Amino acid sequence: MRRFGMALGLWLGIHTLAAAQSAPIQPPSPSPSVPAPAPAPALTPASPGAAAGFSPGIAYEKxxxxxxxxxDGRYVKETESLRLVLNDAGVREATQILMPYSASLQTAEVVFVRVIAADGEVTEVSASAIFDQEPYASQGAPTFSDQKVKAIVLPQIKPGVRIHLKxxxxxxxxxxxxxxxAVGFVSPHSARRDFVFTVTAPPELPMHVQTIDLPHTRDVLxxxxxxxxxxxxxxxxxxQEVGSVxxxxxxxxxxxxxxxxxxxxAATYRALVGDPTRPTERVTALARDITRGQTEPRAQARALYDWVRLNIRYVNVVLARGGFVPRPLDTILANGYGDCKDSAVLLGALLRAVGIESTPVLINAGNSYWTPEPGAVEAFNHMITYVPALDIYLDATGRYHRFExxxxxxxxxxxxxxxxxIWARTPPTARGTLSSQQLIDVADDGSATVRxxxxxxxxxxSMLRGLFAGLQAAPDSQLxxxxxxQAGANGTGTLRRPDVNADAPETTIGFDYTTRGFLDVPGPGAIRIPATFTGGLSPLISQTRVRSFPFPCPGGVMREDIELRLxxxxxxxxxxxxxxxxxxxDGGRTTYRATHVREGRVLKLTREIASETAQPVCRAATPEAQQAFVEQVQRHLRAQMLYE
Known part of the structure; x- marks a missing residue:
């Protein structure tokens, strides 16, 4: 979805009806309990050349x-941090500190929390200011979870205050x-010093280490x-840079x-979950019913994939080891819901019931593309399915994505x-196109009919189907x-929605409207082309940033064809x-093209942004090249059409 998300995120303001973003929780830190330290000199924000006007809200002094x-793999993790509040943004960030944990697998304790005023006065935060809360549901999906959050509400937070927490x-x-x-990293977006990360383990459980740009020592106690x-x-x-990996x-x-x-x-995970895709009698009967009359493996796989994605509702279930262990197959069928693991193993069992072998696949479905060499379950957050005989990956939670x-x-x-x-790599996203066609028919009085x-x-x-599925409760009149x-129109209109459950390679949406005062007649004046569903190319270009960090390579085409009849x-x-x-x-190329053809009183305009890439992650061109591209394209998009 990242391919067109930037354009559709601007989509006529309707996106505000669709989803909310969750704020990331910064990871904590540890060390032995010590008295409240004396105030130390503040860490400075980013250097003047880093970003004009940027100042972090918090600095980590420890x-x-x-x-x-x-x-046996059990552990105790102690985290100690000393935060310095730098400004009002830091006050908002530090007023409440959250500590997530699993109630069934973990015990969470706040050893101490102290607020240290700028003059050195120390306030011990009492247990009455520490609350156990339910976490917010993620991604807007229904959630059943034993995950809890300890919320520490801090008093007297203001710039210059330090927070000492263990x-x-x-x-x-x-x-x-x-x-x-355990996986950890040191974010470049936090001012910091005295960062230490240790793992102490018995010799009977030897550790494998990978480190990138962090000095590492190994000591025998x-x-x-x-x-x-x-x-x-x-x-x-x-x-930070929006849109980075x-x-x-x-x-x-x-x-x-x-x-x-x-x-x-993989072997450790298999030992935990056993053979979750072994078909039950109920699964076998269902698979035969779904594939009745079909003998070709690809057609059978398509039918089974479509059944799971359309009939098993996504519900996030995180109870005890349920975040890692799928539920029994018959339970999934009886409930009619499950999370990614449940959908993956159910699809695998249905395939197996008709003689098609598959394997569950662990994947990170976020914006992370790095995977560690040692085995680390923290590197994954999703499960999909691979079918070797067909050499295809299937994500049964992708309700609006077609087979393959x-x-x-x-x-x-x-x-x-x-x-x-075995390590492998999923294929890149197939090149897609998001296009809009506008036919603008202007009448003698300056009014217009727009199709x-x-x-x-x-x-x-797939993304358009998913977007409109999320807007099914919004009436046509509201949209x-x-x-x-969005179009700046003064009139009436009719919306034609897509079939969100259609299994077609193309999705079509229509919007026809009339508007008064499209042109001021008589002129002279300038013609403004109204924005379409996609928001147009101009907002997309304006969000192209001068980047320092790697980002997911853009791919696909965004195109607009406009026919103006005067x-x-x-x-x-x-x-x-x-x-x-x-x-x-580095890794891709983005091209802007625009053509204009006049045929009597008809003007035809075609504008497109096409991005091609050979890899999933790109690095930006030089700042000078990025800035020149953005300025040149924006200048062309702003060019006026004049009339009289």
Missing amino acids: RHVDYTVER TRLTQRTPLLPGAFS GDGRVRHTFRGETAEAVP ARIDYSPRMVVSSMAGGADL TLPGADAGKRVLHVATG TVVRGDGEAA VTALLA PANVRLLRTPVDETRALQM
Whole structure:
């Protein structure tokens, strides 16, 4: 979805009806309990050249994270941090600190929390200011969870205050029996110093380490335990860039795991879940019913995939190890809902029931493309299915994605096949096109009739279906009002919605309307082309940023075709010239093209942004090249058409 998300995020303001974003929780840190330290000099924000006007709200003057691991994979994680509140943004950020945990697997404790005023006065925060809360449901999906959050409400927070916090998290039951893994990173977007991350483990549970840009030492303690220590450098903060890959992909980072690699992780996971795709009698009967009359494996797989994606509702169930272990097949069928693991194993069982083998696949379906070499369950957040005989990946939670297509969040990812422990990579998102056609027929009095059709194919078609599925509860009158406002129209309109359950490579939406005062007649004046469903190309170009961090490579085409029919009493004086501009990136290329054709009183305009890529992650061109491309394209898009 990242391919067209930027354009559709601007889509006539209706996107405000669709979804809310969740704020990330910053990871904590550890060290022994110590008295409240004396005030230290503040860490400075980013250097003047980093970003004009940028100032982080919080600086970490201390951040220690210490794991003490048992031989069976249980552990105690102690986190100690000293935060300095720099400004009002930091006050908002630090007024409440959250500590998430699993009630069935973990015990969470706040060892101490102290607020240290600028003059050194220390206030101990009492237990009455610490609350257990339910977490917010993620991604707008229904959730059944035993996840809890300890919320620490802090008093007297103002710029110059320091917050000294120590917490303890005890993992009573390992996520994977007999195994331990931890992944950490040092974000460049936080001002920091004195960052220390340690893992202490018995010799019976040897650890495998990967570190990138973080110094690492290994020490054997007097009792034979081994301690791995990682230290981060003091650094100023730099601002985040919207649309970049996950912070862990470009931050100094480390992985410590008892599992040497993907094969060990897959074997450990198989030992936990057993054989979840073994068909039951009910599953076998259902598979035969769904595929009745079909003998070709691809047709059978398509029918089974379509049944799961359309009949198993996504509900996030995180109870005990339920975040990792799928539920029994017959329970999934009886409920008619499940999460990604449930949908993946049900699809696998249905395939197996008709003789088609498959494997569950572990994947990170977010904006992270980096995977560690040691086995680490923290590197994955989603499960899909791979069918070797057909060489296809299927995501049964992709309700609006056709067979043999993957959601953009699954594309181009390094994945782990659970059945074999083999690393592989999903295919890139198929090139898609989001196009709009506008026919604008202007009458003698300056009013106009506008007929608009928006078409999406590939990933754009799936996204349009999903977007309108989320708007099913919004009446046409509400959407039409928003569309007219987006177009700057004063009139009435009719909306033609897509079939959100259609299994077609293309999705079509229509909007026809009339508007008064499209042109001021008689002129002279300038013609403004009204925005369409996609918001037009101008907002998309304006969001192209001068980047420092890697980002998911854009792909696909966004195109608009406009036919403007003018009355006999209106004469065009000037139209924009044709234009072609290109921006070469490390990993891809973006091209802007525009053509204009006059045929009597008819003007035909075609404008498009086409992005091509050979890899999932790109790095930007030079700042000068990025800025020049944006300015040149924006100048062309702003060029006026004059009439009299």
